[in-house]
Amino acid sequence: MIKSFVISFRLKNAYRINSIIYSLKQLPFIKKILPNRLYQNKGIKIFGNIINILLEILNIFLGKFLYIWLMIFSLLGIYEGNSPDIFLHLFFFLTLAGAILNTYMFNPTKDKYYAMILMNMDAREYTLSNYFYAMIKTIVGFLPFTVLFGYLAGVPIWLSFVLPIFVCAVKMIMAAYNLRVYSKERKVINENNPPRSYWIFVGLFLLCAYGLPFLKITLPSVVVVIFFFLAILVGLLAFKSIWKFSYYRKVYKELLLNSPVYMTSENLKNQVVRENTLKQIEYDERFTSTKSGFAFFHDLFVKRHRKILTLAIKKQSIVLIFLFLFFVVVLLLNKGIHQQVNTILLTYLPYFVFIMYLLNRGQTVTQAMFMNCDHSMLTYRIYRTPKVILGIFKERLKTLITLNLIPASILGIALPVLLYITGGTDNPLNYLVLFISILAMSIFFSVHYLVMYYLLQPYNAMTEMKSSTYSIVQGLTYFVCYFMIDLQLPTMTFGLAISVFCILYSVISLFIAYRFAPKTFKLRV
Numbered sequence: 001m002i003k004s005f006v007i008s009f010r011l012k013n014a015y016r017i018n019s020i021i022y023s024l025k026q027l028p029f030i031k032k033i034l035p036n037r038l039y040q041n042k043g044i045k046i047f048g049n050i051i052n053i054l055l056e057i058l059n060i061f062l063g064k065f066l067y068i069w070l071m072i073f074s075l076l077g078i079y080e081g082n083s084p085d086i087f088l089h090l091f092f093f094l095t096l097a098g099a100i101l102n103t104y105m106f107n108p109t110k111d112k113y114y115a116m117i118l119m120n121m122d123a124r125e126y127t128l129s130n131y132f133y134a135m136i137k138t139i140v141g142f143l144p145f146t147v148l149f150g151y152l153a154g155v156p157i158w159l160s161f162v163l164p165i166f167v168c169a170v171k172m173i174m175a176a177y178n179l180r181v182y183s184k185e186r187k188v189i190n191e192n193n194p195p196r197s198y199w200i201f202v203g204l205f206l207l208c209a210y211g212l213p214f215l216k217i218t219l220p221s222v223v224v225v226i227f228f229f230l231a232i233l234v235g236l237l238a239f240k241s242i243w244k245f246s247y248y249r250k251v252y253k254e255l256l257l258n259s260p261v262y263m264t265s266e267n268l269k270n271q272v273v274r275e276n277t278l279k280q281i282e283y284d285e286r287f288t289s290t291k292s293g294f295a296f297f298h299d300l301f302v303k304r305h306r307k308i309l310t311l312a313i314k315k316q317s318i319v320l321i322f323l324f325l326f327f328v329v330v331l332l333l334n335k336g337i338h339q340q341v342n343t344i345l346l347t348y349l350p351y352f353v354f355i356m357y358l359l360n361r362g363q364t365v366t367q368a369m370f371m372n373c374d375h376s377m378l379t380y381r382i383y384r385t386p387k388v389i390l391g392i393f394k395e396r397l398k399t400l401i402t403l404n405l406i407p408a409s410i411l412g413i414a415l416p417v418l419l420y421i422t423g424g425t426d427n428p429l430n431y432l433v434l435f436i437s438i439l440a441m442s443i444f445f446s447v448h449y450l451v452m453y454y455l456l457q458p459y460n461a462m463t464e465m466k467s468s469t470y471s472i473v474q475g476l477t478y479f480v481c482y483f484m485i486d487l488q489l490p491t492m493t494f495g496l497a498i499s500v501f502c503i504l505y506s507v508i509s510l511f512i513a514y515r516f517a518p519k520t521f522k523l524r525v
Contacts, residue, residue, distance in 0.1 A: 004122060005129035011119070012111040016052045064141040070485060073149040078340050079213040087153040089218040091146075092227065093209035095167050097202045103175040104134040106191045106255065113256045116249065123249035131242070135172070139164040159225065166228045169235025176238035179245050188254045214330045214337060294391030301373055302399055308368045309361075309403060316359055316407040324414040331421050342422035345415060346430065349437060349494045350487035352411075356441040357481040359407050362449025363474075365400055370459050378523045386518035393454060393517060397510075400446045408442035433495035444502035448477070451509040454517040 072090045079086050105127065115121045142164035150160035178189045189195070212218060219227075291299050302309060331338065377383040415438065416431040425431070452474075458467035487494075 001125045001129045004125035005133065007121065008111065008115050008126055008130055011115055013049065013052055016055070017049065060137050060141040061144070065145050068142075068145045068149050073153060074486075075210075076153060078337070078344065080336055080340075081213065081216060081218060082154075084154040084156075085218045085221050085224075086213055087150065087155055088159075088221055088224045089213065090209050091163060092219065092224050093205045095170055097205035097209070099167075099170040099174045100198050100202050100205075101194060102191060103171050103178065104138075105131055105175045106178055106189050108190060108192065108255050112252060116252050117256055123252055124246070127248045127252070128243065131175075135168045138168050138171070142167060159228075162225075162228055162232075166231055169232045169238075172235045172238040172242060173231065176241040179241065179251070182247065182251055183245075188251055190255060211326065211330070214327075214334060216334065294388070295395050298392060298395035298399065301369075305368060305372060308372075309365060309399075312361060312364070313403050313406050317410055320407055320410045320414065324410070324417075327414075327418060328421065331418065338422040342419065342424075345419045345422065345434070346425060346491050347488045349434070349491045349498075350484040350489055352415075352438065353441060353484040353498070354481045355411075356408065356438065356445060357478070359411075360404050360442065360445035360449070362400060362404070362445050365403070366449055366453040369396065369453070370457075374457075375459065378521075384518075384522060389454075389518050389521050390514060393450070393513065397447065397450055400450055401443055404442045404446045405439065408438055412436075412438035427492060430491050430495075433492055433499075437495035437499050440499040440502035444505060447506040447509050451513045454513050454521045457521050457523075459523070 068091075071094060072087060075090070076083050076086055112126075115126050116123050143161070146163040147157065147160045150163065151157065181187055181189060189198075331341065374383075382388060412435040415434045419425060419431065419434065452470065456467050456470040456473065458470035
């Protein structure tokens with residue numbers, strides 16, 4: 001088993017190094033300098049190994065640190081009550097939610113495909129060795145931060161050492177359950193696309209985690225500790241089931257080969273992509289349009305792809321309305337938290353940059369535009385003319401802004417209402433700034449993603465992403481939005497600044513898109 005792990009680790013390492021070199025060769029200007037024989041260069045491979053080790057260390061520690069700090073410790077001041085109890089309450093329910101969505105076992109990754117499908121490695125040895133390595137990384141990664149933040153929150157040191165073990169135990173219980181589902185129903189659970197029932201439980205656990213403390217209800221520490229040790233005992237039984245399971249090759253064959261990304265046959269892969277695309281399109285004679293020209297073409301696209309374009313918007317809107325009503329009820333029943341919530345609304349507006357980033361559908365919509373329209377239309381010369389490109393761009397921009405403004409408007413109305421309920425503000429302009437800044441952020445992300453798509457069009461005719469620049473811009477966007485979470489600035493100051501920035505950015509971006517999109521919007525080779 002150790003030999004299998006060493007081979008799999010070297011394979012993963014080689015894949016990551018080659019990916020780093022490939023990404024470098026996709027960057028503008030740099031790709032012309034770097035030769036193809038770069039993959040054979042020992043110096044570059046040593047550099048890649050160093051980068052790979054640093055990424056592995058970041059993977060072990062950084063995510064765990066941000067998770068405990070941002071999702072648990074930084075929120076303790078919001079709730080009234082005993083900090084150790086609240087810390088353990090949040091950690092308990094968030095761990096349950098996380099275990100449902102990520103067991104580390106049922107994630108179809110390329111290294112698994114290369115090892116078990118292409119290289120025909122022993123599936124059981126590969127799975128178990130890498131799974132236990134993932135569990136060790138979980139314990140090592142969590143331990144420093146459960147001890148640190150647990151100590152700051154008043155949790156006993158000995159219990160802080162138990163928390164990472166509890167995380168691993170719950171993940172093993174969920175992994176064993178998924179394996180049992182396969183044994184009985186021959187159904188493989190893909191962590192990237194979990195069943196709807198799983199999302200219901202995730203939602204309930206998140207609601208219990210963050211909602212109950214607002215009502216001054218938290219699980220007593222004694223009860224949480226009992227659950228911890230029960231989970232660890234059940235986790236040992238789950239470990240036994242995982243160890244004895246005999247059908248890992250069948251599980252991963254079904255998991256990996258049913259994902260188009262890992263199919264070796266290009267014809268088969270393209271066939272699956274086309275079939276999935278066709279399922280998302282609604283062919284109905286009632287779908288027509290009174291518009292003409294580019295507007296007619298785009299209007300038909302929107303109506304035939306409403307499942308992709310509008311379904312998620314409706315779900316977001318329903319969730320936001322539910323959360324708004326929930327917080328209204330909580331605030332009316334518990335006036336003791338009014339001051340804390342009021343302070344948050346007047347100083348944590350930067351946090352909503354990240355929320356608007358998550359809500360915005362720009363990336364998903366542009367992917368749908370390529371997969372279901374541009375992927376075929378860009379092969380026609382007429383579709384690549386400046387007049388057509390800019391005409392379609394204008395119609396798409398209006399649609400994307402309109403769609404994203406629906407949930408943004410709900411949030412923009414909810415925040416001033418909650419501010420009023422919690423005691424209001426001395427400056428009435430804060431109500432208006434809250435509303436306008438949320439809408440400005442929504443428009444910003446709509447413009448940003450569409451302009452980025454047109455200027456950096458990242459896909460080739462096989463629907464593969466071929467632009468490192470596009471990925472870098474995506475990563476920078478996420479990083480900046482995530483960085484905003486920890487900022488605390490007055491709503492008036494930040495709201496006006498972000499609104500002005502969004503307007504200027506949108507105007508400049510649109511000007512650049514109108515100038516260069518006819519040259520950059522094309523299929524990649």
